[in-house]
Amino acid sequence: QQQVKQSPQSLIVQKGGISIINCAYENTAFDYFPWYQQFPGKGPALLIAIRPDVSEKKEGRFTISFNKSAKQFSLHIMDSQPGDSATYFCAAGGYGQNFVFGPGTRLSVLP
Amino acid sequence: KAGVTQTPRYLIKTRGQQVTLSCSPISGHRSVSWYQQTPGQGLQFLFEYFSETQRNKGNFPGRFSGRQFSNSRSEMNVSTLELGDSALYLCASSSAAGTGREKLFFGSGTQLSVL
Numbered sequence: 001q002q003q004v005k006q007s008p009q010s011l012i013v014q015k016g017g018i019s020i021i022n023c024a025y026e027n028t029a030f031d032y033f034p035w036y037q038q039f040p041g042k043g044p045a046l047l048i049a050i051r052p053d054v055s056e057k058k059e060g061r062f063t064i065s066f067n068k069s070a071k072q073f074s075l076h077i078m079d080s081q082p083g084d085s086a087t088y089f090c091a092a093g094g095y096g097q098n099f100v101f102g103p104g105t106r107l108s109v110l111p
Numbered sequence: 112k113a114g115v116t117q118t119p120r121y122l123i124k125t126r127g128q129q130v131t132l133s134c135s136p137i138s139g140h141r142s143v144s145w146y147q148q149t150p151g152q153g154l155q156f157l158f159e160y161f162s163e164t165q166r167n168k169g170n171f172p173g174r175f176s177g178r179q180f181s182n183s184r185s186e187m188n189v190s191t192l193e194l195g196d197s198a199l200y201l202c203a204s205s206s207a208a209g210t211g212r213e214k215l216f217f218g219s220g221t222q223l224s225v226l
Contacts, residue, residue, distance in 0.1 A: 009151075032212040043115070043201050043217030044154070051212075089153060093211035098144075098167050103153035 004092050006102030013109050019077040021105045023090035026071065030092035035064065035075050036101075038087045047088070048075075080109045112137060115204050115218035122223045129190040132221045136183050136204030142166075143185040144215065145177060148199040157200075160185055161208040189223075197225045 005024045013019045023033075031052055036044035050057045050064040050073065057064045063076040077084055090102040116135040124130050136143050145157040156169035160179035177187045183204075189196055199220040205213035 006153075030211075034214075036215075036217075041219065043203075043219050044215075045217065046214050049212075093213075095211045096209055097211050098156045098159065098169070099211075099215070100156070101146075101154040103151055 004090060004100045004102040006090050006105060008105060009103070010106045011108070013080045013107065015080065015082060015109055015111050017080050017109075019080045019084070019107055019109070020074060021088055021090070021107075022072065022074045023102050024070075024072045025092045025100075027092070027094070027097075027100075028071070029094040029097060030100075031095070032093040033064070033066065033073050034091050034093070034099075035062075036089045036091065038089065038104075040086075044089055077107075080107075082109045082111050085109050115202055115216050117200075117202050117218035117221050119221060120219070122221060123226065124192050124223065125226050126192055126194060128192050129188065130192060130223060132187045132189075132200055132202075132223075134185045134187070134202030134204075134218060136185070136202075137216055140204035140206050140216070141183055142205045142208035142213065143179055143183065144203045144205075145185070145187050146201045146203065147171075148201055148220070149197075154201065157187065159208065166208055192225045194225050197223060199223075 034049035
């Protein structure tokens with residue numbers, strides 16, 4: 001019940017395309033869903049986060065879509081750029097709980 | 112403000128040895144969490160310390176232990192190393208703990224290789 005599933009494992013997108021990464025959770029106690037971006041040789045860094053009282057949050061080219069009834073959320077990267085090539089982790093958190101991370105998606109954006 | 116600092120950056124050990132990893136959090140941050148990162152497994156939570164007290168512990172054997180000092184610096188120790196312990200060990204600091212909405216600031220990690 002603590003698991004966060006993430007797909008796809010890897011993703012290749014052309015420059016200018018849309019990258020979509022999906023995550024699903026089971027524990028209804030989770031109420032905070034961040035996405036972290038990790039470049040090679042670096043630790044993950046917070047990219048964007050959403051709370052379940054909204055269905056969508058947008059920051060620049062990055063958008064989180066949230067479906068509370070399906071317990072799913074996704075990251076959309078519009079106009080993907082080669083500089084977006086990184087590993088992306090979704091995560092879930094809740095009061096008094098540790099963050100649970102998905103297994104990660106390796107994104108490659110081709111020039 | 113300096114970021115989270117982890118030392119050493121790389122470590123090579125042999126089976127049966129023990130290892131100690133160090134983490135200096137961002138100044139003012141009192142919470143330090145440790146994660147193990149392996150390909151395909153993502154980030155697995157090891158433990159969290161806040162004001163020198165262990166708040167939570169993940170599902171890892173007792174060979175994995177940690178502590179936090181009064182200046183919030185933290186160390187993680189792995190005894191009797193096994194081949195499967197080879198991984199990137201990440202430390203994250205945050206200003207708060209327990210809300211489930213903290214922003215985690217990660218260090219670049221310590222890459223441990225067990226031969």
